[in-house]
Amino acid sequence: MNKIKKILIYLVLLAAFTASLSFYACTPKVDVSIYFANYSDNQEYLEPEIRKVSRDSDFYKSIIEELIKGPSDKELYPTIPSDTKVNSVTVKEGLAIVDFSKEIITNVEEIPHSSTTETLAIYSIVDTLTNLDEITKVKITVEGKDSGLIDGFYIEDFWGHIGIYETFSRNEEIIGKI
Numbered sequence: 001m002n003k004i005k006k007i008l009i010y011l012v013l014l015a016a017f018t019a020s021l022s023f024y025a026c027t028p029k030v031d032v033s034i035y036f037a038n039y040s041d042n043q044e045y046l047e048p049e050i051r052k053v054s055r056d057s058d059f060y061k062s063i064i065e066e067l068i069k070g071p072s073d074k075e076l077y078p079t080i081p082s083d084t085k086v087n088s089v090t091v092k093e094g095l096a097i098v099d100f101s102k103e104i105i106t107n108v109e110e111i112p113h114s115s116t117t118e119t120l121a122i123y124s125i126v127d128t129l130t131n132l133d134e135i136t137k138v139k140i141t142v143e144g145k146d147s148g149l150i151d152g153f154y155i156e157d158f159w160g161h162i163g164i165y166e167t168f169s170r171n172e173e174i175i176g177k178i
Contacts, residue, residue, distance in 0.1 A: 027054045033131050034066050035124045036076040037117075038176055044116050045176035046124055048131075049073055060089035060129070064098060067128055079117070079124040081107035087144070089129075094136040095167065096129045102143050102150045105158060113159035122162060123171045130170040137167040 033048035051066045053059065064086045070078035085101035111117055126138045139146070146164060147156040158164045 027056050029053060030055050032063055032066070033128065034063070034071075035079075035127045035131075035175070036067075036071040036073075037079050037120045037124070038076055040075075043176070044120060046079075046120060046127060046174050047076055047176050049076060060091055060096060060098075061086050063128060064089060064125065067124060078111065079121040080104060081110040083107055083110075091135060094134065095139060096135045096137070097139045097141060098125060098129070099141045099144055102153075105142055105153045105155065106151050113161075115161040118159035118161045119174065121159065122164070122168060123174045126168040127170055127175060137169055139167045140164045 029052040031050050032053045034051050035046040035048050038045055038047040049071050051063075053062050053066060056062075068078075068080050068082060068084050068086070070082060081103055084104040084107070087099040087101060088097075089099070090097050111121070122140065125140060129135045129138050140158070141164075142155045143150060145155050147154070149155070156163050156165055
């Protein structure tokens, strides 16, 4: 009887393990265009790089985390400091609200803050997300706020040029010709 009990327990554990493997294997990955900076011929623009992202409950957050990882193509450049964290991404009625850690505005060493880099940073986020059918506008927040001070930086000013005072729509003009 003891041997039969052990075999049954083993079979139940094996079945549970097999079921969990098939669950994780079935999470579909989709191709997503992640937009990074390109500087060539005295022009600055965004260029997509295709990444495979799991279409799970953290899908939108995973997309922005891929953007923060930076490009794998050596001809492209990151737009967001690599120590930035994605606190959350919520999508409702076509609006994505992306909340970042403070490093997106306080890390000025990795990506110098200028009008050019700010434009590329904001629209790399916006154009990456609005490339998805269900998102038409993007709101950027920092530490859950869209205004106020963090470590001496005004959140709403972002990098000091465009600011994040409003929601953003897709900008096709900043995307380079491929």
